[in-house]
Amino acid sequence: MPFNVPTLRQLIETGKLDIEASLDQVLPKFGIELALNSAVSGSLRDVYDYQSWIVRQIIPTSESEDQTIIDTARTEGVIQKLATAATGPVTLIGDVPVPLDTQLIHSDGRLYTVVLSNAPIDGEVLVTVEANEPGADGNIDDGEALTLVSTVPGIQPNGTTGEISGGADLEPVNEVLERLLFRKRxxxxxxxxxxxxxxxxxxxxxxxxxxxxxxxxxxxxxxxxxxxxxxxxxxxxxxxxxxxxxxxxxxxxxxxxxxxxxxxxxxxxINLQLLTTDLGIGLTPDSSELRKSVQTSLDSYFKTLSPGQTLLLSAVRTAIGGTEGVTDYTLDLNADVPAAANQLHDLGVITWAIA
The missing domain is CATH 3.30.300 (GMP Synthetase; Chain A, domain 3)
Incomplete structure (x- = not known):
């Protein structure tokens, strides 16, 4: 049977009735007794709030404190993934090795440091660089340009990247919780x-x-x-x-x-391929806030799908119509969308229209 935590107003009223019963008289509207009762009731409510907080920490859930989730996960063998720096190859033109710790810069200002330099071969020097700042922003696609921050004699200033990858942000706490629950189950x-x-x-x-x-x-x-x-x-x-x-x-x-x-x-x-589905949606009522809520609901549904799983029209409709505030909508999707075994559904562009 659930225990209902009394409100502050209920605690004050209960305390007032207890005092009147003990004194066998009705308390005056303004008096020291009522003032003391309000103070004690407020302190008692704080105790209830603290106990409620403890309950939310005993078994980690989305309502638990971040540190509680991280600490509990650690005891269960699930360690929060720290931010990592991207690394990868860069090809420079020249006939001398590039000194270690040489700095290169991207056109958007991202800095990279040479951590390994190979001997020149046929006028090219292959080096390995590491992003100065850890995080996903350090990843660079194949074929982009990096420029030497300082001149290196015998090396041309511009280089071409390979796949600079492996950069990742600090793991969000909600993902730590997901991994914790997966490990326990x-x-x-x-x-x-x-x-x-x-x-x-x-x-x-x-x-x-x-x-x-x-x-x-x-x-x-x-x-x-x-x-x-x-x-x-x-x-x-x-x-x-x-x-x-x-x-x-x-x-x-x-x-x-x-x-x-x-x-x-x-x-x-499994060589995954994205199967992108664009949607045309009209909302009633229509607002930017409601559009963001609907897109969040659709994103959440798409992320529940596994490779090869069918995109269900009924689930898309539920994600839209079940969003709080939506009273009516139109949708241009008319049937389920099947996927091959190596295809993963991805939400494409949403074209918003007036319902």
Whole structure:
């Protein structure tokens, strides 16, 4: 049976009745007794509030304090992923090695430091750079330009990047909570299918992951993962190589013990492709705030879908019509949208119209 925490007004009224019963008289409208009763009732309400706060910390939920979630997750072996700096190759034109700690800059002001320099080959020098600031903003697509901050004799100032990746922001607390709940519901089993999902989500920047038993026959496990914090959520070749090595063998973030795929099992990365669906929606009433709420609801639904899962028209309608404040709407989607086994649904452009 639930316990209803009394309001301050109820506590004051109850205290007043108790005092009158004890004194066997009606208290005057203004007096020391009522003043003391209000003060004690306020303190008692603070105690109730503190007890309610404790209840929300005992079992971590979305209502718990961030630090409670982080600390509890740590005791369960789920460590919050720290921000990481992006790294990758840059090709410079020249005939001498580039000194370590040389600075390069992107046109938007992002700085990178040379951490490894190879010997010149055919007039080109391949160096490895690391972003000065950790975070997803340090990732750069293949083929962009970086410029030397200071002149290096024998090296031309402009270089061309390869895939500079691996940068990730500090893991949000809500994702720590998701991983904690997943681990409690799916305890580590030394190579069970759900372990591959847990391993993928331990890698910095990975927000969603899936795994499938017997993906290409016996003793195979298919796995896929995405980076929702990036503009392009599909992993690149560097991400896939990093994940493959991590699944093969890595140190457990909590214990430091070596863990990974068991012998005799072949993990197979699923070459994910996005299946983008554009929507035309008209809302009644129509406002910018309501549009943002509807888009948030649709984003939340799309992120529940797994590769190969069908986009349900009824679920899209529910996401729109179930948004608080929407009384009516129009939608140009008329049927479910199926997906191939390696396709993941992605919300495209929403064209807003007057319903």
């Amino acid at each position: 799916n305890p580590p089993m030394g190579g069970a299918v759900h372990d591959y999902v847990g391993w993928c989500r331990e890698v910095a920047g990975v927000t969603r992951a899936w795994a499938y038993d017997r993906y290409q026959g016996g003793s195979t496990v298919g796995y896929a993962f995405v980076f929702d914090g990036r503009e392009d959520i599909i992993p690149n070749s560097s991400d896939i190589a990093t994940m493959d090595a991590y699944i093969y063998r890595h140190s457990d973030p909590a214990t430091g013990a070596d863990v990974g795929r068991p012998a005799g099992v072949e993990p197979i990365n």
